[in-house]
Amino acid sequence: MENISIQSPIRNPMSPPILTATNICHAFEDGVPVIDDVSLTIERGAFVALVGSSGVGKSTLLRVLAGLIAPQRGTVQFANHGPIGIVFQRDNLMPWRTAYRNVALPLELAGLPAAAVEPRVLHMLKLVGLEGAEESYPAQLSGGMAQRVALARALIHEPSLLLLDEPFGALDALTRERMGQELLRIWREMPVTVFMVTHSIPEAVLLADEVLVLGKRPGTIVARVPIDAPRPRTLEDQFAPAAQRCHAVIRAAIGQ
Numbered sequence: 001m002e003n004i005s006i007q008s009p010i011r012n013p014m015s016p017p018i019l020t021a022t023n024i025c026h027a028f029e030d031g032v033p034v035i036d037d038v039s040l041t042i043e044r045g046a047f048v049a050l051v052g053s054s055g056v057g058k059s060t061l062l063r064v065l066a067g068l069i070a071p072q073r074g075t076v077q078f079a080n081h082g083p084i085g086i087v088f089q090r091d092n093l094m095p096w097r098t099a100y101r102n103v104a105l106p107l108e109l110a111g112l113p114a115a116a117v118e119p120r121v122l123h124m125l126k127l128v129g130l131e132g133a134e135e136s137y138p139a140q141l142s143g144g145m146a147q148r149v150a151l152a153r154a155l156i157h158e159p160s161l162l163l164l165d166e167p168f169g170a171l172d173a174l175t176r177e178r179m180g181q182e183l184l185r186i187w188r189e190m191p192v193t194v195f196m197v198t199h200s201i202p203e204a205v206l207l208a209d210e211v212l213v214l215g216k217r218p219g220t221i222v223a224r225v226p227i228d229a230p231r232p233r234t235l236e237d238q239f240a241p242a243a244q245r246c247h248a249v250i251r252a253a254i255g256q
Contacts, residue, residue, distance in 0.1 A: 016079050017041040018161055018193050024064055024074035026057075027218075034060045036218035038074070042161070047187065047194045049204035052214030053254055058197045061219065062165050065195065078161070085154030085192075089166040091146040093138040093153075099125065099145075100134040103152045110157070124152040127186060144175040148182070155190060164196040168203070176200075177235055180207055184233060205246045206238045213253040223253035 024038040035057040042048055052058050063069040065076055066086055078084075093102045100121055107117045125134055128148040138146055147167060154162060167183075168176040180203055187194065198204050204211045208227055215222035225246055229237060237243060 015044045018044040018079050019065060019195075020077045020079075021065060022075050022077075024061070024071045024076070025218075026060060026064060026069065026071050026073075033218035035064070035214075036220050038214075038220055040212060040221060042193060042195055044079075044193055045191060046210065047196070047208045048210050048212060049196045049198055049208035050212045050214060051198060051201055051204050051250060051254065052219060053216065054199065056214050056217050057219035058199075058214055059165050061214070062163055062195070062197050066163050080160040082160035083157045085157070085159035085162045087147070087150050087154045087162070087164050087167045089169045091138070091150040093146055093149055095138050098135050098137055099130060099141065099149045102138070102149050103156055106153060106157050120156060121152075124156050125149075127155075127189060128152045129182060142175075143171050144179055147171070147179060151183075151186070155186075155192070159192060162192045162194045164194065164198075166197055166199065169199065176203070181235065183207065184231075188232065201247050201250050202238045202243075204250070205243050206233055206235070211246070211250055213250055215253070216255065223250070225249050225253070 019042040021038060021040050024035060025033070026035050027033045038061060050058055050061070060069065064071050066084055067076070094105070097105070103124055104117050104121045107120065122134070125131060128151055130145065130148050130152070133141070133145065138149070141149065151167070168179045171179060184207060196204075196207065205227055211225045211227060212221050213223040213225065214220070227246055229240070229242060
């Protein structure tokens with residue numbers, strides 16, 4: 001399938017890509033290859049989604065891009081030395097810390113004084129729709145609320161790149177839909193470059209500017225599908241003929 005690139009509606013076309021990965025290869029400790037010869041660029045301000053069948057190496061690739069795993073071959077170049085935010089499928093909140101203190105943690109570790117931390121944390125909790133839940137502990141939060149806290153924590157240090165690894169995969173269908181819409185709202189209010197791994201084709205098409213398809217293991221990118229749909233988007237947009245055509249192209253590339 002022909003590779004196609006797309007410009008994000010908020011991207012500066014004169015800016016260099018925020019991340020460039022070239023010929024990335026990685027294998028498990030037993031030598032079984034996971035990803036092979038993956039090359040991609042993420043433009044500044046874009047929202048890129050990665051889809052593929054289970055077990056093809058989507059999460060491994062995200063961890064390589066994040067610097068959590070060193071590739072056995074290939075290079076990852078990050079054009080901006082600012083922080084990277086990461087949200088995983090599990091919220092990974094500290095159960096003994098309130099929502100406020102979970103979000104504040106990165107700023108505390110950076111050594112910011114409490115007077116500087118408080119307004120930023122309160123603003124971020126308001127941005128993700130958790131105003132009034134500052135003193136709630138993770139056990140008191142729903143799954144969707146806990147993921148909002150995790151998202152706020154990832155955004156609190158104003159990252160240059162936000163990596164999302166199946167962030168809504170553990171949620172029920174209705175909550176997942178709501179969280180997708182909330183993510184789009186937050187992205188409009190706080191523009192950041194996003195790279196999101198998801199197994200949901202409709203979710204990828206609804207959220208992203210471009211969808212990358214990772215083929216069967218060892219995973220490599222077999223298609224780049226532009227999502228030529230105006231923003232803001234609503235849940236109803238996923239049923240539009242253009243969206244359905246994108247669904248069909250992506251499914252064909254995956255082999256479903």
